[in-house]
Amino acid sequence: MKAKYVEAPLTEYLHRKASVLHNPLSGTFELTPLCNMNCRMCYVRMSKKDQEAIRPLRKAEEWIELGKIAKEKGMLYLLLTGGEPFFYPNFRYVMESLHQLGLLISINTNATLINEETVAWLKDVPPVRMNITLYGASDETYERLCRNPHGFTQVTHAIHLLKEAGIPIKINCSVTPFNKDDLEAIFDFCEKEELIVQATSYMFPPLRRDETMIGQNERFTSDEAAYYSALIEYLSNGKERFLEHYEDNEYNGLLADQDSDCQVIEGEGMHCRAGKCSFWVTWEGKLLACGMMPVDKPPNVFETGFDEAWQQAIDTASQIRLPVECANCSQKKQCHACAAMVYTESGNYHTVPKYRCELAKAYPKYVKEFVDKLKGDG
Numbered sequence: 400m401k402a403k404y405v406e407a408p409l410t411e412y413l414h415r416k417a418s419v420l421h422n423p424l425s426g427t428f429e430l431t432p433l434c435n436m437n438c439r440m441c442y443v444r445m446s447k448k449d450q451e452a453i454r455p456l457r458k459a460e461e462w463i464e465l466g467k468i469a470k471e472k473g474m475l476y477l478l479l480t481g482g483e484p485f486f487y488p489n490f491r492y493v494m495e496s497l498h499q500l501g502l503l504i505s506i507n508t509n510a511t512l513i514n515e516e517t518v519a520w521l522k523d524v525p526p527v528r529m530n531i532t533l534y535g536a537s538d539e540t541y542e543r544l545c546r547n548p549h550g551f552t553q554v555t556h557a558i559h560l561l562k563e564a565g566i567p568i569k570i571n572c573s574v575t576p577f578n579k580d581d582l583e584a585i586f587d588f589c590e591k592e593e594l595i596v597q598a599t600s601y602m603f604p605p606l607r608r609d610e611t612m613i614g615q616n617e618r619f620t621s622d623e624a625a626y627y628s629a630l631i632e633y634l635s636n637g638k639e640r641f642l643e644h645y646e647d648n649e650y651n652g653l654l655a656d657q658d659s660d661c662q663v664i665e666g667e668g669m670h671c672r673a674g675k676c677s678f679w680v681t682w683e684g685k686l687l688a689c690g691m692m693p694v695d696k697p698p699n700v701f702e703t704g705f706d707e708a709w710q711q712a713i714d715t716a717s718q719i720r721l722p723v724e725c726a727n728c729s730q731k732k733q734c735h736a737c738a739a740m741v742y743t744e745s746g747n748y749h750t751v752p753k754y755r756c757e758l759a760k761a762y763p764k765y766v767k768e769f770v771d772k773l774k775g776d777g
Contacts, residue, residue, distance in 0.1 A: 413475070414677075417473065417675075418672055418675040418676045420676075421675060421713050422676055423473050423676065423678055423709055424473055424475055424476060424676045425474070425476040425478070425672065425677040425678075426474045426476070426478070426677065426678050426680065427478040427479075427480060427677075427678070427690060428462055428465070428478070428479055428680050429480050429481060429482070429690060430456075430457075430479060430482070430484050430487040430490070430493065430682060431456055431483070431484070431486060431487040431682050432450055432481065432482045433446075433447060433450060433481065433482045433483070434482045434483040434486055434509070435509075435511060435512060436483070436509055436511065436541075436545040436546065436547045437547075438534065438544060438546075438573075439544060439575070439577060439617040440573065440602045440605070440616050440617050442604075442605035443481075443482060444608065445608065450682075454683055456487070456488070457682065457683075457684060457701065459488070459489040459492050459493045461701055462497075463496040465700065465701070465705070466497045466500055470500050470501075470502060472706070472709070474502065475502065476503050477497060477502045477504050478504075478506070479493075479494065479497075479504060480506070480507035480690075481682075482682070483508060483511075483512065484507065484508060485508055485512040485513065485517070486512065491520055494506075494521075494524055495520075499524075503527045504527060505526055505528045505529070506529050506530065507532070508529060508531055508532075509531070509534070509554065510531045510553070510554045510557040510561075511547065511549075511554055512553075513560065514560070515560060518560045518564050518566070521566060522565075526566065528568070529561055529566055530571055531554065531557070531558065531568055531570055532570075532571045532572065533570050533571070533588070533589075533596075534550065534572075534578055535550070535551055535578045535581045535585070536584035536587075536588060538550060538551045540578050540580075540581050543578070544577035544578050558592065558594075568594055569595050570585075570589050570594050570595065571596075572585055572596055572597070573598075573599060573602060574598055574599065574631065575600075575618055575619065576618070577617075579627060582598070582627065582630065582631070582634070586635075596635070598631045599628075599631070600619060600624040600625075600626075600628045600631060601624055601628070601740075601755070601758065602617075602618040603616065603691055603739065603743050604616050606693050606742075610693065613744070613745065614743075614744045614746075614753070621753075621757035621758040622758075625757075625758045625759075625761035625764070626761075626765045628765075629762060629768070632766065633769050633773075641769070641770075642773060645767075645770050666720040666722050666723045666725065666726055666748075666749065667725070668720060669688075669719050669737070669738045671689070671737055671738075673688040673692070674688030674712045674713050674715060674716020675716065678712050680700055683699065684700055685697040685698070685700075686699070686700040686705075686709065687712065688712040688713075688716040689716075689738070689739050691739035691743065692738060692743075693742070697711070697712075697715075719738050719748050720748060721736070721741055721748060721749075722748075722749050722750060722751045722752075723749070724751050725741075725751060730756075730759045730760060733759050733762060733763075734755060734758075734759035736755045736756070740752050741755075
């Protein structure tokens with residue numbers, strides 16, 4: 400396994416500068432909510448029937464024109480996602496056209512639709528990175544979690560093809576009760592294939608798919624998620640580095656008082672790039688600061704135009720204030736409770752996200768358990 404994914408200093412610098420100026424440096428185009436799989440915890444996937452009941456998919460020419468306009472306004476980095484973007488009609492045409500604009504394009508994909516023909520044309524318009532979600536280490540796990548009995552065979556074939564073509568890959572891993580037993584095997588696979596893997600045991604409530612799912616998903620209990628979060632940290636670092644980080648107290652808040660008194664009267668604003676230098680356009684055309692944050696009556700960029708939609712995203716993000724209780728919490732650096740987590744867990748921005756809070760407070764216990772076991776094993 401390669402080292403952890405770290406953003407290039409130049410990329411980080413450009414985003415910091417764009418955040419100050421409110422330039423839309425990074426965009427995400429969510430081309431479709433449709434997918435050839437049906438993962439249990441997905442936040443956006445819908446059936447063709449449900450999608451058509453809302454509206455037709457946007458045409459390829461609309462996405463290409465939006466790309467041109469967004470580039471003129473400052474967009475350099477573009478993420479294509481879904482649903483499954485390779486499931487979008489004319490995806491090749493969209494990708495080739497956007498690539499010709501000079502944009503630095505990444506793709507989020509489950510990779511099960513990528514074959515020799517796909518890789519042949521991708522080599523001519525290579526993305527800067529393919530973000531492939533690996534849901535398990537066997538076809539049986541893919542059947543259980545994704546309802547695809549051939550998923551592991553398909554994705555590993557695609558990974559080998561992409562590697563042979565020299566197309567960069569990063570592996571994402573969503574750990575759930577349905578694939579937890581494959582976690583170590585996933586890391587072993589990535590180490591063998593020399594791939595970076597970024598895993599998480601936290602699953603957002605899928606409010607964009609079902610607005611009644613506040614604080615719910617087919618996921619771990621908060622205590623279980625904390626255990627697997629600690630296990631992911633160990634597997635990501637290896638024994639020596641994991642122990643070094645513990646001794647250096649690099650696991651933020653690990654030794655801190657978990658019941659600090661709140662000393663502020665107003666919650667903090669958003670810390671991420673959403674609505675500062677990045678945006679997300681949903682498959683319908685709604686421009687959001689963040690794709691995980693439902694917004695009441697967001698602007699449709701294909702109707703209002705990019706400038707107005709982007710300004711509304713800026714205004715919306717700047718007005719958000721997170722829970723007062725979170726502002727001085729000793730666990731906040733470990734918790735990383737963003738605005739999207741707060742909203743999807745509680746239904747608003749001012750209530751402490753209980754699930755995430757419990758996860759963060761349980762995490763140090765499991766880190767220490769792993770440390771004690773590793774030291775005991777010599």
